Amino acid sequence: MRGRAIKLSAPRRLVGDLMRFSIKVPRVTVQRRMNLAPLLAARQAMVAKPSWTVLFLKGYALLSRETADLRRAYVKFPRPHLYEYAESVASVAHEREYEGERAVLLSTIKSPERRTISEIGALMLAARTRPVLEIKEFRRALKIARAPGLLRWIIMWLGLNIGRKRGRYFGTFQLSVYSGLGAESLNPLTPLTTIFNYGPIDEDGFATVRIHYDHRVMDGANVARALERFEAILNGEVTQEVRRLAETEAPSAAAISGEAS
Secondary structure: OOOOOOOOOHHHHHHHHHHHHHOOOOEEEEEEEEEOHHHHHHHHOOOOOOOHHHHHHHHHHHHHHHOHHHHEEEEOOOOOEEEEOOOOEEEEEEEEEEOOEEEEEEEEEEOHHHOOHHHHHHHHHHHHHOOHHHOHHHHHHHHHHOOOHHHHHHHHHHHHHOHHHHHHHHOOEEEOOOHHHOOOOOOOOOOOOEEEEEOOOOOOOEEEEEEEEEOOOOOHHHHHHHHHHHHHHHHHHHHHHHHHHHHHHHHHHHHHHHHHO
């Protein structure tokens, strides 16, 4: 049939290269139906509501701090072994417009477990709104994507298989969600040890949360226990921080009201 050939753009080559390495990871999925009613109520009490993505990311970072498996990676240089990081680096997927097409680009957030919800939200907002080439991770990835294939693959292999480099440039875990579009990904791919996502959150606060993990690094029972603990963290530490944010909003709103009167 007649058609036309379309040259692969830099974003499409970037995704293709990530899939080239991701498809080799023996990935397994564990999911849990969570009741997040306490967190939902705390969030609804706020005027400037933090995004669910930010709340889940903070919760997963806290989970990773106490669960060493989630901070480990399977690397092959100079020989196959597990490399454990002292802190997490979150890798977050963003859909951005670049040179006339929608591109999926990854930004990183270092030590999200030590950052406030507001700080994480500001970093996420910057990655979603600032010009693409002003974000160093985006700029670097697009530059590499324009290199010849063999060179790109060598760079990526080294980056993923040298422990210290891997965490710095790729992160220790990834978050990619479509729940805002009313959809959920059942089989996301990543070269990292874990990628987690969640489905739409209903009016009662229930949501399905999944961790997709590298079976070379951990086993399913540990992931199931981690999901249980994840739910407790979201309804515990994360909910408490949201409530504190709501309390700081109240005096500000009262001050504004007083000035207006």
